[in-house]
Amino acid sequence: MNAQEELIRRLSIKRSRQLGSLSQEAFAELELAVRERPQDFVDDDAEQAFATIAQALVRYEESRHDDDLLDDEQFLAARASRLARLTASCNEALELDERCIDARLMALLAADYAPDELMGSLLELDRRLEEMEGPIESGATGDAWADVFARPRLRVKAALARTCLDTARFSMARTYCEDLLAMAPFDTLGARYTYVLVLARLEDEEGFEWLDARERRKGNAWFHLSRVILMYKLGRIPAARRALRGYDQLCTGGAYILLQPILMDTYMPDRPTFEAGSFMESMLAAHEAEPIIADVPDFVAWACDQPGFYDSAVAYCQANGFDWREPGM
Amino acid sequence: MAFDPQREDYQRMGLRFAHTLDSSSPAEATRAFASFSRRFARERDSLPQSDSDRAFHLVAIASKLIDYELPFADDAEAQKLIERGHQLLDEALSLDPRCFDAIRMKAAADKPSFEAFLEFLNEQSDEVWRTCNEQSTRILQKGTNDERALLEASLAMHPYLRWVSTQAEQALICGRNKQSIQLCLHALEVDPHDEADIRFTAALAYAKLEDAQGLATLIQNIGSKLRTRPANDAWTQLSLIALAHKTHDLQSATDLLVDLARLYPHAAETLLRQIELPEGVFARLAVKPYSEDELVLALSETTVLLQEGREPNGRGVLGAWISNEAAQMLPPAVASMIAEQMRDLMDGRGDVL
Numbered sequence: 001m002n003a004q005e006e007l008i009r010r011l012s013i014k015r016s017r018q019l020g021s022l023s024q025e026a027f028a029e030l031e032l033a034v035r036e037r038p039q040d041f042v043d044d045d046a047e048q049a050f051a052t053i054a055q056a057l058v059r060y061e062e063s064r065h066d067d068d069l070l071d072d073e074q075f076l077a078a079r080a081s082r083l084a085r086l087t088a089s090c091n092e093a094l095e096l097d098e099r100c101i102d103a104r105l106m107a108l109l110a111a112d113y114a115p116d117e118l119m120g121s122l123l124e125l126d127r128r129l130e131e132m133e134g135p136i137e138s139g140a141t142g143d144a145w146a147d148v149f150a151r152p153r154l155r156v157k158a159a160l161a162r163t164c165l166d167t168a169r170f171s172m173a174r175t176y177c178e179d180l181l182a183m184a185p186f187d188t189l190g191a192r193y194t195y196v197l198v199l200a201r202l203e204d205e206e207g208f209e210w211l212d213a214r215e216r217r218k219g220n221a222w223f224h225l226s227r228v229i230l231m232y233k234l235g236r237i238p239a240a241r242r243a244l245r246g247y248d249q250l251c252t253g254g255a256y257i258l259l260q261p262i263l264m265d266t267y268m269p270d271r272p273t274f275e276a277g278s279f280m281e282s283m284l285a286a287h288e289a290e291p292i293i294a295d296v297p298d299f300v301a302w303a304c305d306q307p308g309f310y311d312s313a314v315a316y317c318q319a320n321g322f323d324w325r326e327p328g329m
Numbered sequence: 330m331a332f333d334p335q336r337e338d339y340q341r342m343g344l345r346f347a348h349t350l351d352s353s354s355p356a357e358a359t360r361a362f363a364s365f366s367r368r369f370a371r372e373r374d375s376l377p378q379s380d381s382d383r384a385f386h387l388v389a390i391a392s393k394l395i396d397y398e399l400p401f402a403d404d405a406e407a408q409k410l411i412e413r414g415h416q417l418l419d420e421a422l423s424l425d426p427r428c429f430d431a432i433r434m435k436a437a438a439d440k441p442s443f444e445a446f447l448e449f450l451n452e453q454s455d456e457v458w459r460t461c462n463e464q465s466t467r468i469l470q471k472g473t474n475d476e477r478a479l480l481e482a483s484l485a486m487h488p489y490l491r492w493v494s495t496q497a498e499q500a501l502i503c504g505r506n507k508q509s510i511q512l513c514l515h516a517l518e519v520d521p522h523d524e525a526d527i528r529f530t531a532a533l534a535y536a537k538l539e540d541a542q543g544l545a546t547l548i549q550n551i552g553s554k555l556r557t558r559p560a561n562d563a564w565t566q567l568s569l570i571a572l573a574h575k576t577h578d579l580q581s582a583t584d585l586l587v588d589l590a591r592l593y594p595h596a597a598e599t600l601l602r603q604i605e606l607p608e609g610v611f612a613r614l615a616v617k618p619y620s621e622d623e624l625v626l627a628l629s630e631t632t633v634l635l636q637e638g639r640e641p642n643g644r645g646v647l648g649a650w651i652s653n654e655a656a657q658m659l660p661p662a663v664a665s666m667i668a669e670q671m672r673d674l675m676d677g678r679g680d681v682l
Contacts, residue, residue, distance in 0.1 A: 115639045116646050123577060167646045168638035169575045171539040202538060203507045233504050235451075291638050296504035298444035 003054035009148045011041040049097035056089030083110045101152035115166040144183040158189040193222035200226040201292045221251040221285035253279040255313035257286040259327045332612040334389035384425035391417035392611035429488040447499040461489035490525040509534040529564035536568035563627030571634045593624040600655035
């Protein structure tokens, strides 16, 4: 979540509403001014609350920079205090504006609940928001994301979709993803990535093909990995093998990350940004797919046995100076 | 009714014996049959039998060792049981190279992974089906349509039913839920009375695919054909619980769990422990319906549902939820004692079995 950018946009829109109808040029001017000194444009509690969590998120991200240098114990301690600070900021924001959705969402995520517990809390939050604010409208552009004030609720839904996947509630995850794609077809939050994993898990080939076509078959790590899993689950091994080759060739470090899973921290509050085709993309996809891969117990061993896959993983590892642990050790 | 190898051995020999009595008078036949049980138990070799009967007998002994004794043996004993079991299966195959039970049971031990075993079962499945089906059809064509011919024909299909049951279960374990369902539906066509209880596996596979409609249809179809027991067995109930939990309908899930706990003795403890057992290599172990053992078995097979999802203690999302619910059904002291034993077991420190 780029909270700083969202804050600027929110403040610009609110101020322009106060000023009455502005031309495009005037609005651009205004936005520049807001960007320069956002704090000067905060004139209600709702925006003060949003500014609070925007700052808290920046601090949160900054505090993670040295994680690589810590041992496990130090990391856990650093993580706990970082989450505690974030929770305090969320509470601060909620005191200013109890309807600050992002503060509610992040407070739940920062509480570090087990996924099944988080599920209940998120459902409750989503239900209350529906009651208070009604359904999310797609708006004039046809994409709810265009309305910066609708984004927090979309983030709640996307978090719900991912939590459904984590708690083995695949039909529910599918419904949230479908809702998100209907409300925000441009899908800035990437609900389709959660969706495609869910379709693989449900062995829904028709659904997969539909979504892949919607994506104009250009795919990415989630799509490539899902195709391998789907074909494998359907017992179409030659197709699975071809899909695995595609995954290996098209996803940077894809083979490596499948054989050497890396611990990823809680998404705060949504999936971290990544560049298309980057190692980060492969890492996020493999991380999100973990529960589905674990449900296919021989999948990783099978992939490892396919010609070239293991070598490709080792080569990526060596080229990037990572440590190699033999899979299954 | 699951497959009981000793019972089936007895039935096969009984049928073979009955054929030899066809030309005798009713009085002679009755007298001869009166001695059958004793001879079966003590002078088996004096009874008429084919090589395939002999092979099946060895399979039955091997099943007893591997499925019913091995789980309770200590390490030293276990090794001996395994070796003896393998010898018996090898012997069975030397008598009857088409003894599909022996072939399957050997592969279960020899194949290095679930996947490899499933692949093996997939490859041979058509031949097993053809062979059993031909034999069964031949019996029905030859025999007058009496009870004996029906039983013989049904026994001829058993090796295939066990094959396809194992195949469906392996497919479920391997995450191939659609394949598992297709196999179950095929088996149910062949065996509408579901001697193999394969509908239990189908129920779990429908829950895995979150296909509530499919499960409802299965329950309805089976219900209309089977009068032996209603669809409130632990497998079906656990599948319904999983579906309710998967839609986050926790109240329904709790209600169903309470129903299940009422049906089975000591259910709360079993639900809390969730012991994972090795699959029966001959077939799903034959246990009494609604017994404590049946719930243990059903829960063990439900592992594919219990252990799914991210859960901090490694029990799986549904597994952890059921444990918590079950703990609340027990006196707190008992619940915490079992929970502690389970923790030790998970840490690999203690030994509660």
